[in-house]
Amino acid sequence: MSRRGVQQAQPKAQWNPNEIDSFLTYLISVKSAMAGTSFKEVTFNEAAKYIESLRTAGPVKTGAHCKNKWAMLKQTYNAIKSYQHHKSGCHWDNERGANIQGPAAEVVWEEYVSRKVRRDFA
Incomplete structure (x- = not known):
């Protein structure tokens, strides 16, 4: 102080x-x-x-620092798990992340992220 x-x-x-x-x-x-x-x-x-x-x-x-890192890692983990269960066909892996390919997948991702960011990070 x-x-x-x-x-x-x-x-x-x-x-x-x-x-x-x-x-x-x-x-x-x-x-x-x-x-x-x-x-x-x-x-x-x-x-x-x-x-x-x-x-x-x-x-x-x-x-x-460790407590903050743990909180951020948990938040990231929970966001990925939520994304995986968001809609059928949504994909996540540790090498390529969401691996967004094509305009339709990009629209789904952008819509999901915009809702999550507004709700979880506002």
Whole structure:
């Protein structure tokens, strides 16, 4: 906190693929420590220590960085799952994403995204 009691923003974390993979591997290994549908703060603090040696850019990750990353990863996962069940024939894979091909598929995707962005990110 600054002198006037206003909390200063943390530097933005920069995640590389190895950090994300190790972070998720750690969380899977301690999933019994979940508190409801997420993890306790101490788990995120330990996760930050676990991935510390993998940092290639940005500030050292904190528990808060890890908690935010977990929330964003869950949001992305849930958006993909929702898209997969949106309509028959909608496709997603980890290599090509939605792999939109052709004008009809593009219209379906744009319509879906516009509704999701307005509802989930507004």
